[in-house]
Amino acid sequence: MIKNKTEQAKQITKKSKDLRKWYQDVILKAELADYAPVKGCMVIRPYGYALWEKIQAFLDTLIKAHGVQNAYFPLFIPESFLNREKEHVAGFAPQTAIVTEAGGEKLKEKLVIRPTSETVMYEMYKKWVRSWRDLPIMINQWNNVVRWEKRTYLFLRTSEFLWQEGHCAHATYEESLETVMWALQTYKKVYNELLSLYGIAGVKSESEKFAGAAKTFSFEILMPDGRALQGGTSHDLGQNFSRAFHWTVQNKDRRNLYPWQNSWGLSTRSIGGLVMAGGDDNGLVLPPQIAPIQVIIIPIFKTESQDKVLGFAEKVKESLQNFHVEVDLREGETAGFKFNKWELKGVPLRVEIGEQEIKAGAATLVRRDNFVKEKVNLAELSSRVHKILEIMQKEIFERHQKFTEEHTHLIDSYLEFQDIMKKERGFLRAFWCEKSECEDKIKEETRATARCLELDAKEETGKCIYCGKDAKHRWLFAQAY
RNA sequence: CGGAGCGUGGCCUAGUGGCUAAGGCGCGUGCUUUGGGAGCACGAGAUCGUGGGUUCAAAUCCCACCGCUCCGACCA
Numbered sequence: 001m002i003k004n005k006t007e008q009a010k011q012i013t014k015k016s017k018d019l020r021k022w023y024q025d026v027i028l029k030a031e032l033a034d035y036a037p038v039k040g041c042m043v044i045r046p047y048g049y050a051l052w053e054k055i056q057a058f059l060d061t062l063i064k065a066h067g068v069q070n071a072y073f074p075l076f077i078p079e080s081f082l083n084r085e086k087e088h089v090a091g092f093a094p095q096t097a098i099v100t101e102a103g104g105e106k107l108k109e110k111l112v113i114r115p116t117s118e119t120v121m122y123e124m125y126k127k128w129v130r131s132w133r134d135l136p137i138m139i140n141q142w143n144n145v146v147r148w149e150k151r152t153y154l155f156l157r158t159s160e161f162l163w164q165e166g167h168c169a170h171a172t173y174e175e176s177l178e179t180v181m182w183a184l185q186t187y188k189k190v191y192n193e194l195l196s197l198y199g200i201a202g203v204k205s206e207s208e209k210f211a212g213a214a215k216t217f218s219f220e221i222l223m224p225d226g227r228a229l230q231g232g233t234s235h236d237l238g239q240n241f242s243r244a245f246h247w248t249v250q251n252k253d254r255r256n257l258y259p260w261q262n263s264w265g266l267s268t269r270s271i272g273g274l275v276m277a278g279g280d281d282n283g284l285v286l287p288p289q290i291a292p293i294q295v296i297i298i299p300i301f302k303t304e305s306q307d308k309v310l311g312f313a314e315k316v317k318e319s320l321q322n323f324h325v326e327v328d329l330r331e332g333e334t335a336g337f338k339f340n341k342w343e344l345k346g347v348p349l350r351v352e353i354g355e356q357e358i359k360a361g362a363a364t365l366v367r368r369d370n371f372v373k374e375k376v377n378l379a380e381l382s383s384r385v386h387k388i389l390e391i392m393q394k395e396i397f398e399r400h401q402k403f404t405e406e407h408t409h410l411i412d413s414y415l416e417f418q419d420i421m422k423k424e425r426g427f428l429r430a431f432w433c434e435k436s437e438c439e440d441k442i443k444e445e446t447r448a449t450a451r452c453l454e455l456d457a458k459e460e461t462g463k464c465i466y467c468g469k470d471a472k473h474r475w476l477f478a479q480a481y
Numbered sequence: 482c483g484g485a486g487c488g489u490g491g492c493c494u495a496g497u498g499g500c501u502a503a504g505g506c507g508c509g510u511g512c513u514u515u516g517g518g519a520g521c522a523c524g525a526g527a528u529c530g531u532g533g534g535u536u537c538a539a540a541u542c543c544c545a546c547c548g549c550u551c552c553g554a555c556c557a
Contacts, residue, residue, distance in 0.1 A: 020551090035549085039549075095556070116557090147556065150482070156557085161557070232557085266557085268557090270557095298516095300515060300516055301515065302514090302515075303514075303515085334515045334517085334518070336515085336518050337518045338515090338518090339516095339517055354515095355516090480556095
């Protein structure tokens with residue numbers, strides 16, 4: 001029973017007690033997002049959208065540096081387009097939202113709201129690119145897509161989500177594969193350097209690959225409950241789509257060539273991973289590079305010292321111009337209330353300014369990730385803040401890496417495999433014969449699936465964890481989000 | 482699409498046939514406050530999810546529908 005204001009305010013479910021509930025509480029209370037009137041859809045609120053804008057800025061720079069251009073393709077796709085690639089339509093048909101009526105009339109051809117844009121984009125590529133001289137064509141778009149999910153989860157799985165989708169076509173398979181690997185490495189960079197999240201890159205099994213792809217690569221991140229989140233995917237499409245679309249290009253040797261294609265995407269799901277992997281019982285913990293507000297200054301004063309303290313706080317703010325800084329000037333809220341508010345929002349560094357600080361000519365700094373407190377002279381403040389933020393970015397990553405490694409095991413016994421999946425879960429490296437029957441059985445019995453075959457996995461000789469037949473590789477298994 | 486649960490001011494809940502639907506949080510105004518979730522006073526805010534039925538009388542009982550959340554299968 002809630003007795004007073006304080007207890008009510010503290011009602012974020014403990015992270016260790018119920019991760020899912022904690023996650024929802026934090027997203028809603030930190031004002032990252034809210035449920036929308038339409039089922040399965042969410043509103044991304046300004047503070048949450050600011051995170052997305054930071055991801056966009058970081059990733060967009062890398063995309064452009066690679067020579068990929070941004071463009072925009074329409075939301076609506078003629079139903080017939082989707083039907084051209086057999087596997088593609090089979091994969092997406094169950095999830096599509098379809099417009100059957102517009103302008104008060106029934107449409108002659110139904111319009112699919114894009115679940116992904118391969119089909120519309122390649123129809124246009126076909127029109128634009130007829131000669132080998134026009135290859136490669138490398139286009140990215142930042143947009144929304146709709147996949148009608150039966151079961152939704154803020155940021156991690158909603159019926160509509162935001163992402164970028166890059167689509168390139170090349171004259172040779174080697175060139176296309178190079179782009180596929182470049183995209184995968186770029187996503188890794190986003191997670192490692194911007195979001196301070198460790199993860200493992202690899203290739204998907206046949207059953208988990210993208211509908212219509214020859215091969216799918218992904219970046220897998222371990223969440224605190226030992227489940228894996230797919231953080232981004234890069235698909236080698238081979239010539240599947242160019243053939244399905246009858247798109248040929250005339251080559252140097254005057255022969256017709258089906259271009260080699262790839263597509264790659266990173267979505268707002270990344271924000272879900274960021275929230276879930278970081279964060280503690282007090283709320284969000286944002287790594288400095290992604291934090292919309294890096295430093296929050298909290299003035300603490302007696303009525304008679306108000307002007308003096310606010311003046312000093314202003315001076316401190318000026319000395320921190322190189323960072324995203326805000327001063328919490330809100331009246332009628334006590335210092336303690338503000339501490340909690342900004343901790344919930346995950347601001348990396350708090351600066352306390354009161355009479356003590358004025359007297360000492362210093363500021364009190366408190367780190368969000370470990371609550372370590374220190375006093376720093378005004379003259380050294382800016383360089384010290386810079387240093388602390390840098391250290392935090394690194395340490396948050398290292399903590400997640402350590403967590404992931406501690407929950408990654410080499411397993412050769414199916415009993416042990418089952419046991420771990422029942423308890424703490426995690427990444428399990430186990431031999432698998434690559435037959436789908438074994439994969440299905442393992443999923444049925446343990447809820448774990450092959451997440452990927454790690455990029456640097458060596459060929460070994462071993463026995464399939466399930467059937468005991470010869471296996472060449474240890475695959476990375478986990479229960480997936 | 483299967484299973485479970487829930488719909489009462491913005492949020493959380495009480496009320497389970499009978500008077501003007503109650504309280505906490507939040508919100509507004511004023512005063513006092515500010516070193517870990519402050520206090521007082523006044524105030525605004527409700528077609529009790531929708532439709533039908535039973536009854537002298539329904540938030541409360543019955544029927545139908547709708548919506549949402551959680552759990553499973555599908556998925557970035």
